[in-house]
């Protein structure tokens with residue numbers, strides 16, 4: 001643009017620039033007005049992203065839920081990997097398996113020492129009595 005006269009970028013009026021190559025407007029008021037208009041347009045652009053005039057909130061997305069679930073899963077997996085078998089809590093499956101298999105008929109009573117004949121004290125879970133057997 002190397003003309004003697006310029007066209008104002010705001011009002012379109014032809015004018016003689018005081019500063020060639022850098023001046024875009026005929027006057028300060030046009031320069032300021034153009035800036036205001038630009039700002040307003042930008043504001044409008046950002047406002048259009050808002051829903052019902054409310055600031056845009058971060059929506060909960062299924063992708064986000066998936067990521068959170070994957071994170072929880074990873075933590076559970078890590079916990080499982082680093083928890084010893086005997087320290088793991090009993091699951092419903094464990095309890096159901098125990099119920100299905102039933103209680104053992106005899107339970108060794110450890111704080112009663114073996115008899116001289118080698119018999120040991122057991123608790124009979126069906127009769128609910130203490131018995132001695134090998």
Ligand SMILES: [Zn+2]
Nearest residue numbers: 008011026030
């Ligand atoms: Zn102007």
